[in-house]
Amino acid sequence: MKTDQSSAPAAVRLHAAPPTRKLTILALDPSVRSSGKLLRTQIEIPNEVLSAGPRGYRVHIVDYDATTGSFRSPAPIPAGMNGESGPPCDPFEKLSEDRLLADPDFHAFMAYGIVMKTLARFEFALGRRVGWSYGGHEIHVAPHAFADANAYYSEQTRGLHFGYFTSADGERTIYSCLSHEVVAHETTHALLDGLRERYLYPSSPQQGGFHEGFADIVALLSLLSAQSVVAKVLDLGARKASGEFLPRAQITPEKLRRSGLFALAQEMGAELSGVHGQALRRSVTLQPRADYLTSGDYDEPHDCGEVLVAAVLNAYLEVWVERLKAIGDRRKLDRQRAAEEGAEIADRLLTMCIRAIDYCPPTDLQFGDFASAVLTADWELNPHDEKYRLRGALLASFKSYGIEPSSLCSASHQEGAWDRPPDGFQYANTNFDSLQSDPGELFRFLWENRGPFRLNEQAYTRVLSVRPSIRTGPDGLIVKETVAEYHQQLTVLARELRGLGVAKPSGMPADMAVTIYGGNALIFDQFGRVKYNIGNSILDPSRPEVQERQSRRLAYLWEHGAFDSGAARMRAFSRIHAQRGTSWYRSLRRPE
Amino acid sequence: MAAIPSSITVRMYNVGFGDCFLLTFHYGASERTARHMLVDFGSSAAPRHAPKDYMRRIAEDIARQTKGKLDVLVATHRHRDHISGFAAEGAGAGKIIAALKPDHVILPWTEHPDAAPDARAARFLGSLETMHELAGAALRTSRNPGFAGRETRAQLQFLGDDNLKNLSAVENLIGMGKRGKAWYVNAGMTLNTLLPGVNITVLGPPTLEQSDSIRTERARDPHEFWQFCNFWEARLRTLEAASKPATPPDDPPPSVRWFIQQTRRVEAAQMLELVRELDTVLNNTSVILLLEAGSRKLLFPGDAQIENWTFALRNPSWRKLLADVNLYKVGHHGSLNATPKSLWKLFHHKGSEQQPERLQSLCSTRSGKHGNARAGTEVPRRILVEELRKNSAFASSDEDCASGLSKTFEIRL
Structure with a gap:
């Protein structure tokens, strides 16, 4: 045995270590380029002294490939990364593009980084530590799990599994662990399962759809809270953009949806279409319509979830464009500022959506319950909602997609929010x-x-x-x-x-x-x-x-x-994901 | 010769897990005027206590019963348990059948050897080919030591084997079709000239266009179709590429062994899921035939599952036709999803033993070979068999042919 002991950090002076570290990841799938280059970004994640793998206090990377049945030794921790001499370094910051794409160690670190970042995002929003549904503290992550265009969370393995596959032209290998969106999506499944374990039990199309939709919402808003990604959306949306300024006429919710997000989805889906890129593509093409969920055509979990994603993304665009009216002049606006605003709004919306989980019923969830939960959770901490008017935009957007808040709130504080219960509880014997x-x-x-x-x-x-x-x-x-x-x-x-x-x-x-x-x-x-x-x-x-x-x-x-x-127990996400690809001959509706 | 048959003999052969039905149409008392139609001849698991050459013996019996001449031959779809007997190699049962020189050979449109009607259909047919190869790859993988638990492995091998190309049988069928007349059929065709006084309506499989017509707005998205093709191609490509690991694997330390063990279980279950999926796609290429002679109707749906049936069940006039079926060949050896509830509901003649002209149902199957009861996937499915026993005259090759090669059923017109 040559691992573990040898890599265990012996004496590191943690007292001087900063609480967070920076780590380079790809902000968007490798198929998306900006002026020919990969979109890199540095994320900030909790700092810890890592063991080989990497393996930390919540995430254990295990490079096991089930298709070939082969195990690859844990990635060593590069010198300086554990803060042996000053603040922890980011060993991938300067690595060439070819190295990043081909280096299995980078794949492992990127997957580690995004899982940690998503976890930290949940803990920040909920104000407490968040666990896994199976009771253990660590989650296994297999960055090269199998040869298939698929990725899944499995409670049975206590793990996240990311597949790889050959590109359509047979030239390259595509790694789903290098897709920020895919990793964040699967991590969200695991986190949501830890928070609300009943949501994986069969109940209704909307409960199944919620797991998918919520994972997409978290993944997409995580992407959009990176400024470089928002800048890319703006560039795709406003084609006549030049330099630092954007022509104002190009910035409408419709343009950002159609040309911005849609084009981004196309680029992301260019190679990963069997896995995810679709969530965004589909959601941005769903125009507001109140009858999706009652039509019977949206009963499959992914289809159903997309309606929820569309409602949230629609609210995001409305708020963002509204906000942009306040900056720049009549004809043009500052590109940098516009991107900052977009990232900020995505970040706030993400916090709201995660926080809402605490306000969702633990069984038989309907989208209307989530709508009431978001409105309540945000009202509690931010009763005025003056700067971005996120609640107003969300409420309108939910309604336009046929998602009526479940609460018929009689109180005047916020339309659609949950009511406080009547006071009549007995506290006398409670400690x-x-x-x-x-x-x-x-x-x-x-x-x-x-x-x-x-x-x-x-x-x-x-x-x-x-x-x-x-x-x-x-x-x-x-x-x-x-x-x-x-x-x-x-x-x-x-x-x-x-x-x-x-x-x-x-x-x-x-x-x-x-x-x-x-x-x-x-x-x-x-x-x-x-x-x-x-x-x-x-x-x-x-x-x-x-x-x-x-x-x-x-x-x-x-x-x-x-x-x-x-x-x-229908605890099989991979099956749901695989069905996406095979739905052609099976997507016929049943006559019953 | 009378223009309408006076009676029909349906002979259910015991092929183990598979289908083989010989229909003899009698026109008056003379045996010389009888006409014969064979629906499928395949087996993927031998009957209990069967001699090794059971398929050849059945072929010889078919030759004897038909007096050396077959009028119509039907191969519902390309699964081993429906066509293995047509293979000319090996035991040679296929040669015996070929010597019966069928005048008409009926195959699903997906088996047409020449150009597909359009590029889309060609793409679809290409995917079916890919699936056969994938089944082969899954079969090879399942043989790796320690790949999966015993039960999962047995299921994988059974299904993988059934979905191989069965090339020898297919070539023999095409050859017979060339010497006689081949009919590559799809839903909506009628074959009323093949047998005197017998109308044959094809209820499935639907063509791609017919499938389109019943799909919802959203599912008609062309992207869905291309994904379907890409899905199978990508899986085959990666499975092949991954079959040879590039570097010698490292030895896993104790801290990861539990995870590896669990992962292998999940992986094997996934592969089984995938193979089941492709099994379903191929089942859905099954020819569904409704035979009408006088006031009697016989329904032979092959292994068609709900997706194939959906097109036929949307057609009001076909629903009316199906209402008074007298004999039902139970779809897919008694699996649950091959007898849609909406089809079963249509049958007027079902009912208790007192029911006049009670529906006859024939189930060719062998229990304990396909699926398992714990997972609710066993074939034949217990709850379906209970319903068939309760509300029809039920016969199963597994139980009712045990003493001989076959069991016969007489239908008077």
């Missing part, structure tokens, strides 16, 4: 301190308040998580909150459904065991009081819409074979 981190304490609180929480006493109830969270409020002061989620499941025989007000799917045998789910996300304020109670009751005789939702879900799952044995 405030343990309530912030102990699932057992939270369960006691739930049980003692089973009346106001409308818990179903026949169902099995479990607290999935309790996490303290620290965010900076609008006044600059620290806001301490506790974020928790619980979940209920009730298993009955199909013939008992009617008595509960839920329709039995036609053709389902009467003696079949059926499980229905419910669950809530709880936000406690700094005093340990329930601030939000967001979710789906398992059943609620006083609200027929709850039973209707369960009926719809069962009918959908029954139709799609989720009750067949072995289909209990």
Whole structure:
């Protein structure tokens, strides 16, 4: 054995080390060039003393290729990178383009960098450490995982797998780990699974679509929060651009969408079309229309997710163009400033979208729930929304794509945001301190308040998580909150459904065991009081819409074979991704 | 000779996992006037307790039953379990069949040996070729030691084997078609002149244009089609390129062994998924034939799955035709997705034993060879078989031919 021990850093003076390091990555896929050159960027990620691999406290790169069955020894850590002599260096900053593309060590470091950056982005937005769904602390990453135009997150391997394949002309090898978008997308699947594990269970087209759509939103907004990428979009959008200035007439949401983002998608998809480049291409071509989700044509998870991506990207463009009105003169505007604004808006929107996850119900998510969650999460920290008016733009854009916020908010603070629950909870027996981190304490609180929480006493109830969270409020002061989620499941025989007000799917045998789910996300304020109670009751005789939702879900799952044995968990992203490519002969709609 | 058959004998041969049906149309009492039609002759797993040369014995029986002359031969699609008996090499069953000099040979449009109607179809046919090669590559990979668990490996080999090119059988079929008359069919064609008093309607496979017509606005995106072709080409290219590692692999340290082991399992499962996918595409090139003689209707859908059926099931007049089918050859050996619920719902003659003129269903299969019950993919699928038993007169080659080569069913007109 020649690894690990030899590479373990012996004595590094960490006290002097800065909290972050810089690492060169490709901002966009190698197929995208700017004046003939690759688009490099330096990202800032948490600094740590790395072992060979690289391997750090959250990410373990394992260069194992399943197609050839071969393992490549961990990449050594270049001298200076662990801060042996001053601040940690970025060994790839000056490397030639050919070396970057061909060097498997760079591939490993780039994948490491983007996974770390995406993770840090989530932790920043949520104000706490974020874990993986499987309980371990590290995630494996295979940068050259197999010979296929595919990439996936697998809970089974506790890993992210990035394939490679030969280009259409047979000349070059394309590595999906060199696509910033692909790596960020797959990392987001893993992070979202850690935050909301129920979202990978079969439920409805929108819940499946949400995993895909959210991963695309995070990946695309991550790209767009790099100024060099935004500058590229501007150049593609405003064809008559010269030097430092852009002609104002060229800067419209439509132009940026059609020529800017679309052309960028084309360049990204030039070689990786089997894997991702498509998400952007498709989303920017979906014009606002309110009937996509009800038409039945968007039930496949990727298709469904694209509607959500389109709504967010549309809001992004609207806000950006609106903002550009404030800079430059009547005829032209400063290219640099315009790019800065674009990157800033993408960054803010990204924070909003990630933060929204805490405000999403833990089971049976619908896009309308996400819309309400985004609006609530942002209102909490930024009630005025004056500079960019992001909430207003998002709300309008969601509606234009047929995504109506689930909350019919009666309060006047923000249209579409969740309501605060009526105050009627019993806190007398709850220990405030343990309530912030102990699932057992939270369960006691739930049980003692089973009346106001409308818990179903026949169902099995479990607290999935309790996490303290620290965010900076609008006044600059620290806001301490506790974020928790619980979940209920009730298993009955199909013939008992009617008595509960839920329709039995036609053709389902009467003696079949059926499980229905419910669950809530709880936000406690700094005093340990329930601030939000967001979710789906398992059943609620006083609200027929709850039973209707369960009926719809069962009918959908029954139709799609989720009750067949072995289909209990559809935890197979790779399958969803592969289907993209094979959908031709299978994309016929079923006549049932 | 009477212009309308007086009765039909359907002979279901026990080929193990595969299909072979001989239909004899009787015109009055004389055997000389009978006409014969063979639908498929293939096997990918032998029947239980079968002698080694079971395929040759079946071929000889077919020759005996037809008195040395076959009128119509149908090969529904290019899967080993439907055409292996037509191979002229090896046991020579194919030579026996060729000597029966079929007048008409019916094959799906995708098997036309000459130019495809247009560039798009040519591209599609190219993809089918690629899939056969891919099946071969998957088969070779699955033989690597330690590649996958026993069950996954057995499934991969079974499916991989079924999807090979079967070149000898295909060449023999094309040869027979040239000597007689070949019909490369697609949905909507009628073949009413082949057998006196028998109308044959082709319900599938749809052409590419026909498929277009039922796809949604969005799926009609030409990009989808090119992706489909690229998908298979890219997979074959990379699988071939990767078959030889460039540098000798390093020895994995303990810290990565768990991950490697899990990864190999996932990878094998993925390959199986891929091979299943291509199996489905090829099943969907199946010819679907509806035979009408007098007031009787017989339905032979090969292995057509839902995607192939969709075109036919959209056609109201065909739905009407299908309503009073008397004999149904169960699609794809009893797998669930080859008997669409919407098709099953159409059949009027299904019902309990009291049902007059009860639907006859014939299932040629061999259990324990394809899929597994735990994953809900076993063939024949238990819940489908239960429904067929309950609501039709059900016969399975696996259970009902055990004592002999075949079982016969008489249909009086």
